[in-house]
Amino acid sequence: MKTDLQDLLALRAVVQAGGFREGARLSGKSASSLSDAVRRVEAHLGVRLLNRSTRSVAPTEAGSRLLERLVPALDEVEAALDVVNHFRDRPAGTLRLNVPVSAARLVLPAIITPFLQAYPDIRLEVVAEESFVDMLAAGFDAGIRYDERLEQDMIAVPIGPRVQRFAAAAAPAYLDRAGRPAHPRELLDHACLRGKFPSGNVPVWEFDRGEDSLRVDPTGPLQVSIGSAVDLAVDAAVRGLGVVYLFEDWLRPYLDSGALEPVLEEWWPAFSGPFLYYPGRKHLPAPLRAFVDFIKERNEP
Numbered sequence: 347m348k349t350d351l352q353d354l355l356a357l358r359a360v361v362q363a364g365g366f367r368e369g370a371r372l373s374g375k376s377a378s379s380l381s382d383a384v385r386r387v388e389a390h391l392g393v394r395l396l397n398r399s400t401r402s403v404a405p406t407e408a409g410s411r412l413l414e415r416l417v418p419a420l421d422e423v424e425a426a427l428d429v430v431n432h433f434r435d436r437p438a439g440t441l442r443l444n445v446p447v448s449a450a451r452l453v454l455p456a457i458i459t460p461f462l463q464a465y466p467d468i469r470l471e472v473v474a475e476e477s478f479v480d481m482l483a484a485g486f487d488a489g490i491r492y493d494e495r496l497e498q499d500m501i502a503v504p505i506g507p508r509v510q511r512f513a514a515a516a517a518p519a520y521l522d523r524a525g526r527p528a529h530p531r532e533l534l535d536h537a538c539l540r541g542k543f544p545s546g547n548v549p550v551w552e553f554d555r556g557e558d559s560l561r562v563d564p565t566g567p568l569q570v571s572i573g574s575a576v577d578l579a580v581d582a583a584v585r586g587l588g589v590v591y592l593f594e595d596w597l598r599p600y601l602d603s604g605a606l607e608p609v610l611e612e613w614w615p616a617f618s619g620p621f622l623y624y625p626g627r628k629h630l631p632a633p634l635r636a637f638v639d640f641i642k643e644r645n646e647p
Contacts, residue, residue: 351423356383357395358420361413362485365402371473437632438467444481445490447573449620450474452595453490453506461640468633476573477544481623487634488624492617502621505641511614512552513594515606517586530562530613537588538564539579541572551591553613564589 356369360380363369370377388395395409405413445454450472458470473486481489490505514533516524527533530553542548548569550561566588570579576592583590584605590597594614600606622641624634 350383350386353383353387354416355420356380357387358413358417359485360384360396360403361405361409364404436467437465437636439631439633440469440471441488441631441633441637442471442473442486443488443490444473444475444479444484444486446476446620447474447576448593448596449490449506452593453620457505457641457644461637464640465633465636468636474573475544476571482625487631488622488637490620490622492620499626500623501626502623503638503641504619504645505622506619507595508619509616510619511594511616512591513597513601513611513614514551514589514591514609515583515597515601516589516609517584517605518607520583520586520588521607521609523586527610530560530610533562533564533589533610536564536566538566539582539588539590540564540566540569541576541579541592542569543572552615553610554615555613559615 356375356379359375360366360369363371366377366380369375369380384396391412393408394406395412396403397406454472458472462468462470479486493502516536520537524536527536530551533551538551540548549572550563552561553559568579568582568587570576576596579590580592580597580600582588584600589609590606594601597606601608622638624630624638630638
């Protein structure tokens with residue numbers, strides 16, 4: 347009996363993700379089904395392909411040799427099958443995006459509903475995380491990143507607002523109690539609510555005014571994971587715990603309602619907006635091509 351193509355795709359997903367659980371999350375299948383598929387491939391070939399541990403999996407020497415030939419072949423098969431999409435009246439298939447949490451919160455909401463309404467046969471999967479992943483190795487079709495984090499050999503298309511700002515804010519009650527800073531250096535004497543990336547990096551707060559630019563590294567009673575726990579810091583700021591520093595668009599509803607008051611607004615730094623990025627290959631899967639065209643049309647004046 348020949349090895350089933352879906353079993354080979356499962357093997358690729360597990361290896362690229364570095365484990366059955368992560369492979370299941372990225373592929374939309376269960377970890378047990380992926381495990382069963384890998385066992386079927388190993389049984390058919392009569393050789394162990396993966397070394398399994400409680401935390402991860404790694405290919406054996408035989409598995410590595412197989413995957414060197416198998417992965418490009420599977421990519422070609424998927425590309426060949428996708429060619430059929432161009433003969434449909436409407437493109438169909440799954441589009442997988444890897445985006446930062448800020449993009450999922452601030453950029454995609456205005457885009458995904460009209461896109462999926464325009465292309466009802468496309469299924470969109472969005473994974474929001476702050477870790478900088480190898481998009482292709484993780485099985486994504488495209489991603490959203492800011493210009494300083496774009497991967498090489500990728501095509502970038504502007505998506506969302508072209509200029510954004512970081513904003514500092516605090517509850518009026520906190521500012522009445524602790525005072526309103528007149529210069530960014532005065533934040534060193536305030537309770538500041540900080541964020542930390544999954545890498546462990548705690549970014550400093552940057553401020554600009556005319557020719558003056560400076561970075562401050564304040565301290566405070568709360569530190570949260572950037573992305574997954576940012577709303578906790580915002581809620582703490584609203585409740586009067588201290589000063590929060592975040593995307594202006596994220597804080598805008600609280601600023602407009604008066605729950606938060608702008609802090610050092612004339613110093614808020616502006617930066618270029620995000621980009622949709624994807625591989626610069628000649629043939630794009632039909633769902634990705636439809637999404638790219640949709641974004642380009644939205645960018646037109």
